[in-house]
Amino acid sequence: MDGNGRWAKRRMMPRSVGHTRGAKNVEVICEAAYDLGIKYLTVYAFSTENWSRPADEVKTLMKLFSRYLKSYRKKAMANNMRVRIIGDRTGLSEEMNEDIRRVEEETAGNTGLQFQIAINYGGRDEILRAVRRLKGTPAAWTIDDISRLLDTGGIPDPDLIIRPGGEYRLSNFLIWQSAYAEFYFTDVLWPDFSPEELKHAVTFYAGRDRRYGGV
Numbered sequence: 001m002d003g004n005g006r007w008a009k010r011r012m013m014p015r016s017v018g019h020t021r022g023a024k025n026v027e028v029i030c031e032a033a034y035d036l037g038i039k040y041l042t043v044y045a046f047s048t049e050n051w052s053r054p055a056d057e058v059k060t061l062m063k064l065f066s067r068y069l070k071s072y073r074k075k076a077m078a079n080n081m082r083v084r085i086i087g088d089r090t091g092l093s094e095e096m097n098e099d100i101r102r103v104e105e106e107t108a109g110n111t112g113l114q115f116q117i118a119i120n121y122g123g124r125d126e127i128l129r130a131v132r133r134l135k136g137t138p139a140a141w142t143i144d145d146i147s148r149l150l151d152t153g154g155i156p157d158p159d160l161i162i163r164p165g166g167e168y169r170l171s172n173f174l175i176w177q178s179a180y181a182e183f184y185f186t187d188v189l190w191p192d193f194s195p196e197e198l199k200h201a202v203t204f205y206a207g208r209d210r211r212y213g214g215v
């Protein structure tokens with residue numbers, strides 16, 4: 001979800017306003033995704049590298065996450081949505097860990113949209129943490145063993161990765177899981193990314209010929 005800061009700047013407003021708008025947009029896109037028949041949706045909210053931002057921006061973002069994790073608890077139950085957090089939660093506050101635990105527990109049985117939020121997430125960090133949990137002799141380790149131990153264990157690999165905000169890079173997002181993903185880049189800034197834009201991305205995806213290395 002890129003472009004919150006620029007969205008606000010263009011309107012001569014503080015970056016935090018962009019983040020608030022961006023957070024609101026998540027709900028809109030969750031609903032639109034589910035209406036389109038998307039079963040799994042993962043959003044990249046905060047990376048392991050985002051800690052290098054100014055302390056007050058980090059604080060604003062963390063406050064926003066806490067607020068939304070609490071509100072998702074109610075909304076997810078009303079919409080049959082399951083919420084999970086991926087990323088290294090040992091780097092998050094006690095309060096946020098409690099919010100995460102509660103929303104995951106309460107929504108665990110929901111069978112609608114399977115919604116993942118990446119907070120303090122980095123693909124390399126995730127792989128390292130997974131590898132550290134591998135058991136047995138290294139020669140016997142399999143790709144599936146690693147996949148299972150990732151934060152996304154049990155969640156299918158993404159078919160489509162959408163990056164708004166005009167940058168053409170992955171920025172450490174789902175780097176293991178995206179080996180065969182299709183990519184959709186758009187200059188639209190995240191707060192402006194509408195259900196219509198999502199439809200464009202899905203239409204683009206539907207036109208791809210996925211050969212998985214075959215012919």
Ligand code: IPE
Pocket residue numbers: 001002003004005006007019022045046047050061165
């Ligand atoms: C949101 O957009 C991404 C988050 C880390 C929450 P940015 O904050 O990166 O916005 P830009 O790229 O500065 O416009």
Ligand code: MG
Pocket residue numbers: 002003165
């Ligand atoms: Mg950015």
